[in-house]
Amino acid sequence: MMKGNAGEKIQERLFLSDSYLQKAEARILRKQENKVIPDKTILFSFSGGQESDSGWIGGISVSGSGLAELKGEKAIEYELEREPDFKEGDSVTIELDWEKRKKLMRLHSAAHVVSYVFQDVSGNDETIGSNVSSSKARLDYSCDHNISGPLAETEQKANAFINEGHEISIWQEEKGEGAEQIFHWKCGEWDMPCSGLHVKNTREIGRIRLKRANIGKGKERIEILLAD
Numbered sequence: 001m002m003k004g005n006a007g008e009k010i011q012e013r014l015f016l017s018d019s020y021l022q023k024a025e026a027r028i029l030r031k032q033e034n035k036v037i038p039d040k041t042i043l044f045s046f047s048g049g050q051e052s053d054s055g056w057i058g059g060i061s062v063s064g065s066g067l068a069e070l071k072g073e074k075a076i077e078y079e080l081e082r083e084p085d086f087k088e089g090d091s092v093t094i095e096l097d098w099e100k101r102k103k104l105m106r107l108h109s110a111a112h113v114v115s116y117v118f119q120d121v122s123g124n125d126e127t128i129g130s131n132v133s134s135s136k137a138r139l140d141y142s143c144d145h146n147i148s149g150p151l152a153e154t155e156q157k158a159n160a161f162i163n164e165g166h167e168i169s170i171w172q173e174e175k176g177e178g179a180e181q182i183f184h185w186k187c188g189e190w191d192m193p194c195s196g197l198h199v200k201n202t203r204e205i206g207r208i209r210l211k212r213a214n215i216g217k218g219k220e221r222i223e224i225l226l227a228d
Helices: 098-122 148-163
Strands: 023-032 035-038 055-057 060-070 073-080 091-096 127-132 137-142 169-173 182-187 190-193 208-214 219-226
Touching (some): 035 060, 098 127, 098 148, 098 208, 148 208
Antiparallel strands (some): 023 035, 023 091, 035 073, 055 060, 127 137, 169 182, 182 190, 208 219
């Protein structure tokens, strides 16, 4: 929606309120060759270590995305694989590659579960990096020893927790007017800031596998893969 009344945003990011939404109608606010900004979007753009969604705008595949300024605000701008025929002001259908999104949500929630379980098993909470793609997630730690030992126990306990079917919720931290929105991932007593997208229940994650990778002196990596 165009900015008007106080509190309104120039672009409505529908994935923040419903990460399961797979199709939406939107109006094109700006078009510059093959780059477009819609007034509504369901397509997540890289943030919080989570890979961008894939999808289609007006039937044309999205090849990239990023933030751009429009009327004094930051909006997600999408690069299409070719210049579209539609114009500014036209209505278009936005469609999501649901299979990719589903993997991203499962892996992102799995990464949070693994981080808490690994901390409990090993006592190590020195996370120095993370990333979520549609093929795997990773957690990087500052560590001067091989983590293969606690990793096996972490995998077993994480899968047991996931299978129990714990609810996952996203809540928004209250900030002053005009401040950046900060979202939190919450599962039971676990709570951490996160701007990515997640499943609603741990059982949706399914079974996971964990792999160790050495990424340099004093560093260890846990790779998280979907096993089913």
